[in-house]
Amino acid sequence: MPLQPHDETWKTLHTHIDEWVAVSKTHTLEGHVASYIPELANASGDILGICLMDSEGQTILSGDSNFRFTLQSISKVFSLILALMDNGEDVVFSKVGMEPTGDDFNSMLKLELIEPGIPFNPLINAGAIAISSLIAGQSPDEQIERILHFFRDIANNPSLSVNQNVFKSESDTAHRNRSLAYFLKDNGVLDQEVDDVLRVYFSHCSIEVDCTDLARMALVLAHNGVDPIRKQRLIPRRFVQIAKTFMFTCGMYNASGEFALNVGLPAKSGVSGSILTMVPGQYGIGIVGPALNRKGNSTAGVHLLGILSQEFDWSMF
Numbered sequence: 629m630p631l632q633p634h635d636e637t638w639k640t641l642h643t644h645i646d647e648w649v650a651v652s653k654t655h656t657l658e659g660h661v662a663s664y665i666p667e668l669a670n671a672s673g674d675i676l677g678i679c680l681m682d683s684e685g686q687t688i689l690s691g692d693s694n695f696r697f698t699l700q701s702i703s704k705v706f707s708l709i710l711a712l713m714d715n716g717e718d719v720v721f722s723k724v725g726m727e728p729t730g731d732d733f734n735s736m737l738k739l740e741l742i743e744p745g746i747p748f749n750p751l752i753n754a755g756a757i758a759i760s761s762l763i764a765g766q767s768p769d770e771q772i773e774r775i776l777h778f779f780r781d782i783a784n785n786p787s788l789s790v791n792q793n794v795f796k797s798e799s800d801t802a803h804r805n806r807s808l809a810y811f812l813k814d815n816g817v818l819d820q821e822v823d824d825v826l827r828v829y830f831s832h833c834s835i836e837v838d839c840t841d842l843a844r845m846a847l848v849l850a851h852n853g854v855d856p857i858r859k860q861r862l863i864p865r866r867f868v869q870i871a872k873t874f875m876f877t878c879g880m881y882n883a884s885g886e887f888a889l890n891v892g893l894p895a896k897s898g899v900s901g902s903i904l905t906m907v908p909g910q911y912g913i914g915i916v917g918p919a920l921n922r923k924g925n926s927t928a929g930v931h932l933l934g935i936l937s938q939e940f941d942w943s944m945f
């Protein structure tokens with residue numbers, strides 16, 4: 629079935645979005661705010677906000693769309709793209725695989741179980757740590773600067789920066805990520821030192837944004853690497869294709885299959901309760917709802933996307 633014309637969709641969204649957000653907000657009660665990074669536990673569990681952006685930059689905002697949060701795992705999509713731009717596909721896929729794991733996002737199970745000990749994909753923690761080490765730069769500081777520069781460009785927001793409190797909180801408590809990184813080092817996946825690569829990884833996870841930043845970043849992916857507002861290509865099409873494919877197969881972790889069935893859009897979640905998704909060729913969407921389900925995805929955010937996808941027949945299938 630062809631997509632409904634833009635004007636009609638936009639009008640319906642304007643009329644109904646607040647009511648849909650209110651319905652989905654009740655699902656925040658089913659989740660819990662992440663606490664394994666202590667600083668994230670300060671977020672209120674009943675928050676739900678959304679921004680939808682069309683290709684002219686018009687936005688529809690609803691709920692707590694001004695709430696600020698850190699990118700967390702959503703950053704992995706854009707660090708992957710930058711690593712691809714810096715190194716090309718062959719190098720990147722010598723360090724990470726292309727398959728979903730079916731395990732939790734911070735699992736180390738398959739690193740030991742299955743040869744050759746490279747992470748299954750770039751969106752699990754182990755894979756994203758391997759990817760961080762591929763970002764070009766003479767030092768971790770330079771790598772972080774390059775990441776910030778790239779993310780600011782995609783979001784068209786020069787003020788994006790690292791939330792130092794979240795960075796420190798994450799760095800101080802990242803025992804699991806540290807063990808993953810040492811495992812990778814031992815398996816010969818990391819050229820960089822463990823502490824250096826983790827600094828780069830925690831920094832990109834701790835970049836602070838709001839729903840509008842997410843929607844703008846998503847819009848560039850929705851348009852295959854072109855910012856339709858500035859009419860400028862920011863990412864080669866092939867690398868967006870790779871990123872969106874991973875989002876589809878692994879972006880919601882071990883709930884990616886369920887999300888594909890119920891929503892049917894490429895998406896990436898983060899433990900801050902954020903979700904970046906898009907309607908290909910049309911809209912960028914940013915959502916935040918810090919209460920998470922067991923798999924680390926926003927309960928209310930996933931619910932809201934279910935409503936929107938059904939209402940507008942957005943599933944790609």
Ligand code: DON
Nearest residue numbers: 700701733833897898899924
């Ligand atoms: O490394 C971590 O655990 C966090 N910085 C990111 C994890 C995350 O967002 C998983 N998402 N659902």
